[in-house]
Amino acid sequence: MHAVAEAMTGRPDSFPLPERRAQGSAAGAAQERVAWPPGDLAIWIFILAELAVFAIFFAAYAFARMGELELFVTYQQTLDTNLALINTLALITSSYFVVRAVGRIRADDAGGCIRWLAGALLLGGVFLGVKSLEYAHLFGEGVSLSTNTFYTFYLSLTFFHFMHVVMGMVILAAVAVKAAQGHYSREVHTGVETGASYWHMVDLVWLILFPLVYVM
Amino acid sequence: MLQYKSQAVAKPYFIAAIALFIGQILFGLILGLQYVMGDFLFPEIPFNVARMVHTNLLIVWLLFGFMGAAYYLVPEEAETELHSPGLAILMFWIFLIAGALTVLGYLLVPYARLAELTGNHLWPTMGREFLEQPTITKVGIVVVALAFLYNVGMTILKGRKTVVSLVLLIGLVGLAVLFLFAFYNPENLVKDKFYWWWVVHLWVEGVWELIMGAILAFVLIKLTGVDREVIEKWLYVIIAMALITGIIGTGHHYFWIGTPEYWQWWGSIFSALEPLPFFMMTVFAFNMVNRRRRNHPNKAAMLWALGTGVMAFLGAGVWGFLHTLAPVNYYTHGSQITAAHGHMAFYGAYVMIVLTIISYAMPMLRGREAANSNRSQVVEMWSFWLMTVSMVFITLFLTGAGILQVWLQRYSDDPQPFMVVQEKIELFYWMREVAGVIFLIGLVLYVISFFVGQRQPEASAKPLPAVSPAEA
Amino acid sequence: MSQVFTKAMARNIFYGGSVFFILLFLALTFDTIKVLPERDNRANLTEKVAHGKAVWEENNCLGCHTLLGEGAYYAPELGNVYKRFGESKEAIKAFIASRPVEGIPGRRSMPQFNLSEEDGRAG
Numbered sequence: 182m183h184a185v186a187e188a189m190t191g192r193p194d195s196f197p198l199p200e201r202r203a204q205g206s207a208a209g210a211a212q213e214r215v216a217w218p219p220g221d222l223a224i225w226i227f228i229l230a231e232l233a234v235f236a237i238f239f240a241a242y243a244f245a246r247m248g249e250l251e252l253f254v255t256y257q258q259t260l261d262t263n264l265a266l267i268n269t270l271a272l273i274t275s276s277y278f279v280v281r282a283v284g285r286i287r288a289d290d291a292g293g294c295i296r297w298l299a300g301a302l303l304l305g306g307v308f309l310g311v312k313s314l315e316y317a318h319l320f321g322e323g324v325s326l327s328t329n330t331f332y333t334f335y336l337s338l339t340f341f342h343f344m345h346v347v348m349g350m351v352i353l354a355a356v357a358v359k360a361a362q363g364h365y366s367r368e369v370h371t372g373v374e375t376g377a378s379y380w381h382m383v384d385l386v387w388l389i390l391f392p393l394v395y396v397m
Numbered sequence: 398m399l400q401y402k403s404q405a406v407a408k409p410y411f412i413a414a415i416a417l418f419i420g421q422i423l424f425g426l427i428l429g430l431q432y433v434m435g436d437f438l439f440p441e442i443p444f445n446v447a448r449m450v451h452t453n454l455l456i457v458w459l460l461f462g463f464m465g466a467a468y469y470l471v472p473e474e475a476e477t478e479l480h481s482p483g484l485a486i487l488m489f490w491i492f493l494i495a496g497a498l499t500v501l502g503y504l505l506v507p508y509a510r511l512a513e514l515t516g517n518h519l520w521p522t523m524g525r526e527f528l529e530q531p532t533i534t535k536v537g538i539v540v541v542a543l544a545f546l547y548n549v550g551m552t553i554l555k556g557r558k559t560v561v562s563l564v565l566l567i568g569l570v571g572l573a574v575l576f577l578f579a580f581y582n583p584e585n586l587v588k589d590k591f592y593w594w595w596v597v598h599l600w601v602e603g604v605w606e607l608i609m610g611a612i613l614a615f616v617l618i619k620l621t622g623v624d625r626e627v628i629e630k631w632l633y634v635i636i637a638m639a640l641i642t643g644i645i646g647t648g649h650h651y652f653w654i655g656t657p658e659y660w661q662w663w664g665s666i667f668s669a670l671e672p673l674p675f676f677m678m679t680v681f682a683f684n685m686v687n688r689r690r691r692n693h694p695n696k697a698a699m700l701w702a703l704g705t706g707v708m709a710f711l712g713a714g715v716w717g718f719l720h721t722l723a724p725v726n727y728y729t730h731g732s733q734i735t736a737a738h739g740h741m742a743f744y745g746a747y748v749m750i751v752l753t754i755i756s757y758a759m760p761m762l763r764g765r766e767a768a769n770s771n772r773s774q775v776v777e778m779w780s781f782w783l784m785t786v787s788m789v790f791i792t793l794f795l796t797g798a799g800i801l802q803v804w805l806q807r808y809s810d811d812p813q814p815f816m817v818v819q820e821k822i823e824l825f826y827w828m829r830e831v832a833g834v835i836f837l838i839g840l841v842l843y844v845i846s847f848f849v850g851q852r853q854p855e856a857s858a859k860p861l862p863a864v865s866p867a868e869a
Numbered sequence: 870m871s872q873v874f875t876k877a878m879a880r881n882i883f884y885g886g887s888v889f890f891i892l893l894f895l896a897l898t899f900d901t902i903k904v905l906p907e908r909d910n911r912a913n914l915t916e917k918v919a920h921g922k923a924v925w926e927e928n929n930c931l932g933c934h935t936l937l938g939e940g941a942y943y944a945p946e947l948g949n950v951y952k953r954f955g956e957s958k959e960a961i962k963a964f965i966a967s968r969p970v971e972g973i974p975g976r977r978s979m980p981q982f983n984l985s986e987e988d989g990r991a992g
Binding site for chain 3: 436439440446448512521586587589591637651653654655656657731732735736815816
Binding site: 220 | 873875879886893
């Protein structure tokens with residue numbers, strides 16, 4: 182919280198953080214100069230808020246499931262776990278790509294950064310495509326938000342997450358464009374870290390959502 | 398002392414706001430008495446008429462306050478004179494006369510007759526809560542709003558564009574645009590209610606929060622001298638949270654009106670987070686005041702600015718959360734719990750933010766350098782405490798009434814009829830009325846504060862004490 | 870490296886977040902409007918019902934009553950009035966028609982609205 186307070190008050194000297202500074206200077210110009218958390222602090226406030234929403238959503242899911250266990254188990258079986266598994270792999274891999282993208286820009290390699298981001302975007306596209314297939318199948322069967330409590334949750338949670346993937350892709354694309362315009366370098370690349378942080382959050386939420394809704 | 402001459406147009410707006418505020422409270426007291434003395438002023442002013450006057454006056458005077466705030470702060474933010482002070486004054490009179498005629502219409506003729514006289518059957522929009530105004534008055538509101546937005550927008554366009562004025566403008570545009578849904582009144586009751594909330598909820602738990610945030614940010618910049626960059630960052634984060642939680646939070650009104658059940662989940666989840674922006678507003682206000690770089694002589698304005706954060710969080714945040722979850726709301730919906738929440742939320746968030754900007758701006762509008770005399774400020778601060786504490790009690794008594802009502806009428810094994818229960822909780826209504834009288838005394842003191850200590854010198858700011866290491 | 874918290878990022882979150890949630894809200898609205906016909910009994914929305922809604926509005930009934938819990942809390946909910954009056958339209962009409970013009974001493978009373986026979990039927 183000190184870091185938040187410091188950044189929000191614009192008075193860095195009001196919270197001297199000797200240890201961190203010492204570390205920073207000892208590590209010199211190497212990558213260890215990375216501040217924590219990486220990226221813009223504003224995105225972390227946002228990420229915390231988003232995680233809070235998802236946490237409450239998951240808790241509500243668990244609560245509703247307790248009440249209608251049989252219904253949830255029955256309709257869970259109508260979901261395509263294989264497609265969801267593909268999507269899980271796609272997102273995990275894309276997160277790895279994003280990590281590589283950050284690594285490249287820290288090495289002053291904007292071209293590499295853009296290529297890894299493009300890879301991540303491609304996998305994001307795969308996720309959206311596969312998810313759309315799943316939706317198309319279910320809608321074809323006449324399933325809607327109002328079919329039953331399970332589908333209310335399934336569609337609400339996954340669609341809400343789906344929109345986050347779209348949002349994350351917009352952010353990554355914007356980062357890639359800025360990288361292409363030469364805005365980022367070894368010294369200045371907060372934007373890349375910001376986008377990466379958001380994307381990891383989207384990935385993380387899916388990693389909870391997948392076992393919770395499809396498997397358990 | 399005004400930085401820009403045209404800021405002076407804010408003065409009549411603020412005066413009208415306070416005058417209508419007094420009217421609102423008088424009718425509030427009539428309503429409170431009618432709760433315990435059913436035949437009070439019957440049939441001259443039946444409850445429904447008094448309530449309409451009470452709520453409509455509230456909305457109108459808050460709008461006067463918002464407009465006055467915009468006319469005061471936009472020139473200073475944009476660093477230029479207002480685009481057209483003449484238009485602002487013209488609109489002031491149009492709005493005031495239209496408002497007065499509407500209220501007179503409520504009081505002098507039966508509502509059905511008013512509907513007939515104003516041709517409601519041609520385009521029926523009347524008779525819905527808070528939107529009781531005749532259609533012609535609604536058109537008038539739109540005209541005034543458009544002229545106002547034009548005036549303020551042009552001023553911002555030609556001058557410096559700051560985050561504060563931009564956020565204020567977004568809030569005001571949103572206010573005007575969402576009001577257009579007041580003109581949509583389908584015969585289908587579910588659809589009617591669904592879109593009615595787009596005006597009511599998306600106002601008070603959406604765009605009005607932007608207006609409130611912008612006014613608070615402006616006053617805090619002026620009072621604390623904290624770097625604008627810092628305050629504007631906070632402002633963005635707060636209003637982002639307000640819209641992120643508030644827009645889907647509309648769902649907490651879609652629990653029981655025929656809309657699909659999934660709203661019970663969406664509405665509960667997102668509105669559970671609606672206290673967040675209000676909490677941040679409180680932290681923001683206290684944080685900025687703690688880090689102030691100067692002591693402003695206007696202590697009263699500072700008190701209002703801090704008070705609005707706290708009371709908005711309590712009223713809108715805590716009391717809203719109290720009954721926002723669908724399983725709770727199943728029992729509390731449309732009970733005195735709602736009334737309790739409504740009173741403190743409106744007072745804490747919107748009444749107090751308007752009184753904050755009035756408190757800050759009025760001394761300058763009346764020719765002072767920066768603040769009123771000490772004596773005037775002391776009276777004003779008394780009025781702050783009287784109104785605020787009595788509002789806390791009004792809320793507590795209504796909450797007590799609500800809990801009992803829900804228990805006796807809906808929750809117990811042997812539910813009793815509405816009117817039977819009303820009589821059983823009469824004591825709480827009496828206590829609420831007493832608290833209401835104290836609120837009125839606070840309001841009278843508030844008005845008096847404008848007339849005392851006028852010949853005395855301005856309060857001076859004590860120099861900021863040296864910052865001790867512990868505090869830093 | 871000192872911490873960054875840029876105004877530009879806070880601004881982007883405001884705009885991005887707002888657009889995101891407006892779109893989500895519109896998507897849910899779209900779904901709601903799509904399924905409403907199955908829920909709101911619109912087949913029974915005759916001219917008489919519409920007239921009843923107009924009577925409700927033009928006499929400002931929600932200035933005292935609630936309908937589906939929305940309105941004022943001075944008088945009872947009207948969504949269930951038919952049940953409470955023993956499922957008798959006549960009883961409701963008779964109640965409305967018999968309200969004393971001068972009220973009831975010491976008690977809350979519904980005003981006398983002088984509804985026409987036609988309005989009474991629709992209301």
